[in-house]
Amino acid sequence: MTSLFERPQDRPLADRLRPASLDQVVGQDHLIGPSGPLGRMLAAGRLTSIILWGPPGCGKTTIARLLADRTDLHFEPLSAVFSGVADLRKVFDAAGKRKEAGRGTLLFVDEIHRFNRAQQDGFLPFVENGTVVLVGATTENPSFELNGALLSRAQVLVLKRLDDDALDALITRAEAELGRPLPLAEDSRAALKAMADGDGRYFLNLIEALSILPSEPALDSAQLAKVVQQRAPAYDKDREGHYNLISALHKSLRGSDTDAALYWMARMLEGGEDPAYICRRLTRFAVEDIGLADPNAAVQALAAWDIFERLGSPEGELAIAQLVVYLGTAPKSNAAYTAYKAARKAAKQTGSLMPPMHILNAPTRMMKDLGYGKDYQYDHDQADGFSGQNYFPDGMARQRFYDPPERGFEREVRKRLEYWDRLRAKKQNS
Structure with a gap:
């Protein structure tokens, strides 16, 4: 609530420019446009539970609040970072009383992925019986972070990071609100958008930092970098x-x-x-x-x-x-990788087949009497250094796992394999 003594210009720029209706939200037309899923829900007059998945500063909280306004639902915000089971109970109790009085509740849960599995399960009965319409917001992949049961009851909608057109719209609105242009040259306007990295809230904070400067002279990219601190790229090493x-x-x-x-x-x-x-x-x-x-x-x-x-x-x-x-x-080939997978598959299918007796060692007299190593041909004793004997298990047909392409060094490897194949065929037919 605005204080009686608070001037509009004392409020943060991001708050002053917060959209008052869904058509003022930028960058998410694929969701809120007439053919988008939210547009179709609103046209039908029926809002179902949804999960808004998108990067920071793309409008998740704003969209949730505006959906409540459009559907005349009580907006109940909750942060999974600061809330626990007791808070959820209070919210569901109050929503139940509203339902009895004939008014629904839109429960907005920010950072919903922060709730553990048991807490997420706690939403299910209240979503199913219509006590609340759940709108969850998350920056993390819901398929990794949310229960399958919860996902089956809520449609996942993917929000986009704000593109250049959306950021241009924001800077135009900001300059209109400020009543003057920002002190930016053309190249520095592009640099400012790059610094935002698709985050609208951060972009407006950058603009507010520039708004205290006079309109002239215009800053170039190097001067801009000195005035505002560039944010680190959004990157979480374990997500x-x-x-x-x-x-x-x-x-x-x-x-x-x-x-x-x-x-x-x-x-x-x-x-x-x-x-x-x-x-x-x-x-x-x-x-x-x-x-x-x-x-x-x-x-x-x-x-x-x-x-x-x-x-x-x-x-x-x-x-x-x-x-x-x-x-x-470098030339590319996955032939060895494919051969390894094929060999593993054959190994699983053939189970415990023994190697042929002629390639088994016979360290004891008994093993030699049983035929271990019998008729083995020592390849180095052959004139061409190749015996052509069978090394697959008895009863298993010979298979070709490794099939190198005619690329890079494997072109030469293929020639070698073809050479051994010709020798093998010749010895088997002799």
């Missing part, structure tokens, strides 16, 4: 962002897009990721996605890892960048 970025790095390398891979690597390092983790994943990439197409890839990966551990940060990051360039430009 979904961590897995999203390593997936982006891995798939960019697999697609031989070296520049994109360098970008994702830099994003991870700027976000505070442990360089040793990146080295471990790049080493895995070298054997999974390059393999024998370039056997030196694994050597380069281990060398970069070793260099980083010896040099430390920040000099060691250059070795990681060099490795990313090497892996991105």
